[in-house]
Amino acid sequence: MKMRVAAAAVASAALLLSACAANESGGEAPGGDSGSGLTGTLTGVGASSMASAQEVWVANFQTTNPDVTVNYSPDGSGAGREAFAGGGADFAGSDRAMTAEEVAPEALAGSRCAEGSTAMNLPVYISPIAIIFNVEGVDELQLDAETLAKIFKGEITNWNDPAIADQNPDAELPDLQITAVHRADDSGTTENFTDYLNVAAPEVWDAEADGEWPYEGGEAAPQTSGMVDTVTNGTGTIGYADASRAGDLGVAKIKVGDDYVEYSPEAAAAIVEESPKVEEAGLSPNDQSIELDRLAEGDVYPIVLVSYAIACDSYADPNTAALVKSYLGYIASDEGQQAAVDAAGIAPLSSAVSEAVAGSIAAIQ
Template identity: 80%
Template sequence: MKMRVGAAALASAALLLSACAANEGGGTPGGDAGGGSALSGTLAAAGASSMASAQEAWVAQFQTANPDVTVNYSPDGSGAGREAFTGGGVDWAGSDRAMKPEEVAPEALASSRCAEGSSAMNLPVYISPIALIYNIEGVDSLQLDAPTIAKIFKGEITKWNDKAIADQNPGTTLPDLQITAVHRADDSGTTENFTDYLNAAAPKVWDAEPDGEWPYKGGEAAPQTSGMVDAVTNGTGTIGYADASRAGDLGVVKVKVGDKYLEYSPEAASAIVTESPKVEDPGLSPNDQSIEIDRNAEGDVYPIVLVSYAIACDQYKDPKTAELVKAYLSYIASPEGQQEAVKSAGIAPLSDETSQAVATSLQAIK
């Protein structure tokens, strides 16, 4: 299957990322980028654009340490990544949602690079808040609760000085300005996580099921994370949602949790993941590490968070591919790899427990 590369992806830095995979030592629990690797070959991957900045950092470390192994990661979006994986276009995929049992079953992977009869595993490698970004001249601070956010993105609140917004922002002068709510045009894991939050936290308003494709008409559509950020930045009275590492100088909404309005932070994002249970489903691989986010958790937690997964075969047709996948993914999920992404992309690092669980799952790849 030919990999698709969107125009917005091509416009951002390092949209086809080249790097070196970890040596065999880096493929063990607690491994690192390694050096003096005996591995060679090329890995192809595609998927979540939210991970682009982190992937740049991860692959840079690998390129320095392992000059004979190249990893190409194309941040075309989660839906494109999953499609490329199941269609056999890439060795592993990045996705802002876990693939479902029916998507990772052996029959669904018949055209993939997985061995015949193999299923696939979802492995969390990237945790980040989803920031609600906005561009309203003269408004430096904005607080919103879940029902108000839902009504804005559903098109039921259309002016920034609407009473529902003004009542939550005393002392802030809000303009009599049309709201332009921007959503993703592509099938996006960020959208699925955002709509999952709206459905869980404001079910009386947001009556659509969580989905990677935008469920309602209206608003403005933008492709991929870079397109979303560009649309909000270049618009007037705009609001959108994007991986927090890409918020830049845009305004960021404080979201109501319980009786407080909270800013996003890596710590608050990590906290809600810690509070959330692992998905238990007999249809998933025994090596699967999917997490079911509790969007209504209270305390110092940030509820609009995405967990990006590396999706890999339990068993590959080519043992050499299996070896390279294990080495590369073991590095990015390791404490060293996570800290590299903390510095470069501001992610919330995996807990030691989660990192070890992912490492154990990776060792089962054949």
Template identity: 70%
Template sequence: MKISRFGASVAVLAALSLGLSACAANEAPDPGTGGGTTGSSLSGQLAGAGSSAMASAQETWAAEFQTKNPGVTVNYSPDGSGAGREAFAGGGVDFAGSDRAMKPEEVAPDALASSRCAPDSMAINLPVYISPIAVIYNLEGVEELNLDAATVAQIFSGKITKWNDPKIKAQNADAQLPDLNITAVHRADDSGTTENFTEYLSQLASKDWPHEPDGVWPIEGGEAAPQTSGVVDAVTNGTGTIGYADASRAGDLGVANIKVGDKYLKYSPEAAAAIVDASPLDTEGGERSQYDLAYKLDRKASGDVYPIVLVAYAIACEKYKDAKAAELVKSYLGYLASTEGQAAASEKAGAAPLSAELSGKVAESIAAIS
């Protein structure tokens, strides 16, 4: 696949026309099956933009899909969730990737007048990528770090400024915590990862984090970096740094264990997926399509459920102005949600595969795209 670094400009996004062709000729799988037959007849250009946390998964998905459908070029630009939603609503791309669902007022036909959706169409949110958000840190000599929600909130709000603060020491009795300033790194752009992270803080540490969940970092101070890669680079290249990022991008950095109940949990795809199955659909705020699958995550769920989770959505039109675009989006998203597509994202990007129940719901919604 070609991951291009173009911005949210509709004109630039609409001009995309290049990508890698592939070498096999299998039909795109039906949603949820992962199967296929030889002799794909699909052809054309498919453009998407959005979540940088999904970049590795989108790269994998697009490469595999193009191998199965050599007549199709998929371009996905990981410019961030906010940029992706804007590009989708503005008509610059066929679909968006976003680390939060579009809100009811954003998926309404009136809000999509400039998009590639048909005039009477709503947009639908389809959860295709589930991943833990890791609290990453760079602190020499500290290989294991335990943090509860209140401590995380106080670190990122600037109330805790030293690594040897008593509140950190109390949870890490065996760690050699230095008398060193903490540099907390947050996203500089409008980010679904930030919205999920601040939602965790708001739900589990409201006394220390009195801010509403938001994709834009709500307070001053700390260090800001653009996109997932920017946060990871800033933490990696700093001293005494801490940040948050999609767990698949943590690399060799330290990753904090997060307190859940009376124990500290390491993140895992399984623990991340469990929170989605334990959460209800979001029915608040206005009308959605019957095929919309936006979830309201219950980050207080009990058991081995990792609470800092990113559920990234593929955002598509329920109905497209152009039938060929609808065919390409339907086929590509069907592959993303298929058993094969989810396995590829798990292997290459560390994502948590959709549960059988959720996979079936997503497949039903994709089948309704026209």
């Protein structure tokens, strides 16, 4: 996938998930070695998709490291990458990996990385992207890639269109205009969704994968919470969001081969297992980014996001390096992944991916 280089800037801290209550709650929780001697403040900015997981990760880590404050601001993937490159964050959360060009030393000259350092992409959060909808009287919906692409491109505009009706013979589809909702911000969720549409329905979706919405029309909503609120409060609405945030909204099944597959952590994990590691000249030797195979068949769910923690190979400040290694080591651990399974319904890292990520984190200096 071709990605644009984000301009270096400091992201806004609209919402800080510092989980200060964790420091007041007492009790034991996973998240590092209490008595480790870690002190200081760690700042992350990035994907709103992993906000629920970051809340529990931060709370657990601070409980067992009471002299550490972790702030994670879910301003969106684009904002996270910009903050990291521009020196406004120690690590970023992003629903797509940074490219070799973006992690080159010259691109990180204003960051908190040591001079000459590159950065690494570490998968820590795997989740389906749910196609959420709000259509009165319709509880179940089945869609193939071509129909989904035409809906979001504005070529299918009514819920009783034959292309939808033919796939849903048992549904009472109303004569109602479709309101397709997309993200207003530069979003990794959008980038993963548009990547799927481009790969699975290229004759309709002729725009390459991009974090910024590529077509005119539809309704725009900021961040994951804005997407969910807009679909929930609208009429005849359809959108896309991290599955952990779907709530009581209807969620479409997506056609894979001859079957329609419902999203699940297991189906999301299955497609990740079928996908190779990215091989791109210039990436850090410790990079663990994944090239998702959107056309894999079987019991897989193809609209998946892999969210990355993006960290320096080497930090200018040794204490920051120690904090990053400890925090990222926790969230990628079995304990950290299970905490996110319980809080956000993610698909935990496989043992092979977890081992590779742990090795990369251990190499941070």
